[in-house]
Amino acid sequence: MTDESPNDDRTESRDESDVRSDATDRRPDGGTAVESDGGTDVHSDGGTAVGTELTVPARKADYEDDSDHDFPGMGTIRRWFVTTNHKDVGILYIVTSLFFLVLGGVLAWLLRIQLWAPRTPTTTVLEPLAYNQAVSAHGLIMVFWFLSPFAFGFANYIVPLQIGAKDLAFPRLNALSYWLYLFSGILFGVSFFQGGTFAGGWTMYAPLNVPTFTPDVGASTAVLALTLFVASVTVSSVNFLTSMHKMRAEGLTLRRLPLFTWSILLTVWMMLFAFAALLAALIILSSDRLLGTTYFTLESPAGSMLWAHLFWFFGHPEVYIVFFPALGVMAEVFQTFTGRRIVGRKWFIAAMVLVALQSFVVWMHHMFLTTINLQIKTLFMITTIGISLPFDLMVFALIYTMLKGKIQFKTPFLFVFGALLLFIIGGITGVFLGAIVLDYEFRGTYWVVAHFHYVMVGGVTALVGGLYYWFPKITGRMYDEFLGKLHFAIYFVGFNLLYFPLFVAWETPRRVFDYAPALIPWHQLATIGAFVLGLSFTIMFYNLAKSAFSGEPVGDNPWEFATTAEWAVPSPPPLENFPGLPTYRDGSLAFRSERRAIEGGTATDGGSSEVRSDGGEQTDCLRDSSEVRSDGGVTASATATPTDHDHDDHHASHASIWPFVVGVGTFLLFVGLSGMQDAAFPEGMMGSVYVSLTVLGSVVTLGSLVAMALEPFTGPELVDGETWPFGDLEYGKVGMWIFLASDVVLFGGFIGAYVFTRVAFGWTAWEPIPSNPIPGLMNTYLLLTSSFTVVLALVAAEKKNKWGLVASLTTTFVLGVGFLVNKGIEWDHLFHEGLWLSSNIRASTFFLTTGLHAAHVIVGLIVTLYLIARAMRGAYLEDNSSVEYFGLYWHFVDIVWLFLFPLFYIL
């Protein structure tokens, strides 16, 4: 096979260096040749730094004392509110998501109890509307608040370890993602108590999703909760993408990433774009619900279809977003417990990449019975078949991996093996839906329900396997194997008892609790299965809770054939993960010491920033030869950014309370906003409560964001590793560009909604709302000029011209304000002409789209104010990256206007 030569290399290096997990002989540090390349350079401070090779797996003694006195211990409550460490955040994600699993599960039980027998309106257990709420909330909670966050718990914990990073690129943003996630979930919980939560199904079809048909405040809250969740996902996507592209250990090129990390990488890419489209849909929906725009209402020419397009454009990638991490866990666990490398690994990766790309062009197969034309049906049938095929390859790859294996049926493998089996059934039944003629009849029936539960809960099965797999790593203790196997047995029986009968009873319409009496036995079996499946989790919770405290302590690697880097460090891994700088330069994992050997033994607290700035003089020892190698220190110096020079403290920070406070602020803000309808708050006491919460929430959010910006916080340093495809760009710039890419899709969704609605309306019959394009042209001038002054600001900063910088930024601010004032006057005129948000669909699209743009301008102006204040005190002359990143954002806002202006004013 193609992999032969790397195999040989590996064998060789293993034989020579003996890095096996069971190797007991540890290398004496001094015994190996320590080569100094003597490359002292400008950075030289006299001392020669010597990098030494440490053992793999790592020993506790190799770690520096990384106890940070400012950072509270694991046992304290405070720790969990301030932590920004990826492992802590991972644990928080896992625990929180399991809570939502229970919540969603209880809702599912309610549904299954209702379905125990066909119900007439008088014999229901849940009232019809309560049933609809339960159905909707079950779907939303399981898909959004359980499945993805559960997977992202592992991603948070494991991915940095697997790529050899000490943390994610933006640790505070990571904590922020978590708090936004938690508070969005709580917000969703609040919605139950505001007259009832959203009752229109997790797909939220229009126009059932507008207040005319779902008038409860709780329904608005649910939509806002989802919006907040999407904000969390966006922050998280930017963070993960920056980290995974920029922070990989030397030698860990993309092709060589472990499969779990690969699956997460692709998941996050899909998330970045898919959730941006959902964000567009949700902002529009929120606006319809709160401000009274008419995108999805009956009056809109194609509101129902618009929602379906926007939702499924997100919704189909979402299927893979929730499933891919499970696939990654499967691949990882299969490899570890069969003792075989994944068959056709690179084809497995290629298949995943293909699926990730194609996932954006299959969405209309959810809409085969709508008014879409035959041509597009055919096209989407073809893409749908196309996307099913790579999965065949992945399934076969996993199956063939077992051949010649030494398969150990431990709990993680049982779950993952079971997951594969369930996925095969889910996949085959999915092919039925790919045939449009069959899809026509399966639409809206339990065939679909059974199919996607086999796929999605099949994915959950794999993730549960992942939980057992990484449990010893996370807690340092082994779970109880017997209870684990018992859990699997009951789980697997319960699963099939629950979902298989649904295939048999497929003629039941979805979300209906009155069905044909002939189907009663099958539904009763399913209900029994639901309880078996749900209760099996009590075994898991008991097992894991008990084992976390009293389980058998484990070493670095409890599994015989684990390969990835998380198993080469102690369980649980110390705060900064690795005893040294992980590198794969020689074909397998090695840790290079970052400690500087200084005579007298007084170790300076060589955080990795030391290593970076001193990189040029680093020497290292080679594992098994005396060959002299430069470790690329020159590159390291070259890529060093001035960011860190602001801080004297070379320790990376791990604590910040502000992400939590931002979470609280947005939560209050969104609860407050939920009370709004038709752009006004209700009268009376509840109205004042909502208004005060909105004001309070805004103040807290804004204040904590500023506090977070001002707080001194040292993130992980740029280290010398693999950075494809972003080369030597700083983290901040990469992050900003990735964010802007998602913003492109957000505005794309808005413009797409406008174009679609206008096409449905009749393109040329549609008159632009402003009768006069001149105010728009004035605004184009203002924005173009403000873009120019931002460029001048950066030029001034580069020339270290403080007052030039302040003046340019101030001009930008004034121009931005001018833009808003001009827009305000224009809107005021329109308002007095009787045109406002809800006047008609043309007005709705005009005000909302340009309003979203204006919101971007306002955010930009707030940042400008912040920059001006800091610039007046002399900031940004040494390090102007903040000004530069702001500029990227501001120019983007400018570019968006360049398209909005013609589309909404002159065409």
Place this chain on the structure above:
Amino acid sequence: MVNTKFYTIIYVVLFVSATIQVLVEFAGLEYWTAFGLIMVLSAAKAILVAAYFQHLRWEPRSVTYLIGIGLAAALALTFAASYSIL
């Protein structure tokens, strides 16, 4: 990169083309001709801003592709959705 004169030229070009864009509207051309011209002008301005003000020209090409992917996704949604109801 630090060249104020150069940026000023770009700025003037942007300013002028924004003006031309509106003049096209008033020129009384056939609707779809004017539509095409106006969108081309918008795209040209956008490319100028991205290439020079956002200095994409000097960044790794991957950044351009990244934005391009986002744009492609948005356009796929817009065109396929609109086409589906024609």
Place this chain on the structure above:
Amino acid sequence: MFIVTVRDELSAHVLQTGIVPRGTRAFVFERIFEVFLVLGTLVGVVVIGYMLYNAYKYRVGSGRGSDLDVDRPVLGELPTGGGGGKKLFTSFLLSTVVVVSLVSWTYGTLLFVEEGPQAEDTMEVRVEGYQFGWRFVYPNGYAEDGTLRVPQNQSVRLVVTSDDVFHNFGIPELRVKTDAIPGTETETWFRAEETGNYSAQCYELCGSGHSFMRATVVVMEPEEYEAWYETTGGSNSTSNTTQERVSL
């Protein structure tokens, strides 16, 4: 356009051969579903059987997976693949052939279904969904809520829309189903070969009454139907409201 050409080519070939099921909606569905079910079960049993067999065969302690001739993964190695590519591709190609041919085969039927019955011998009924029921409007303007009457053995074209939210009109036994979308119309058709009462149902969550949003479909002897249709006389109070909605 590419797809259109392919479609025409395909339809020309496929529709003439006898392989593609044609007939009532119920007939074509049952035919295709059967084939999918048999093949799907077969493939499922083979794949899962093979998977279980190998899991048993290579279990630890079976003595088969000797370390001597197999290179096991080690901690810290750079991930690589485990060979076995030929087998992988054979299976992949096989599954591709199965899936592609199955779905292409059904495409012929899709074209048949999309084309619908010949216009001259078809009657058309307009179906309007509302929270929570169905209204049927006949060509003479007569409208009736909750009951659709059609003659036996006649193709019926349904033009379906909604007055309020997104519904979906389906008559499960006759295998006809289409979305009822406000502001726009979808079309579908069916032909009932047996007289009797059938039930129609909403298939898209539409609010509190969704579970009970039903209608009765009465398939009558043609003569009986004609006699009934005569009595409707083409005027009914509800038809006026209907017209208003249409012009919206």
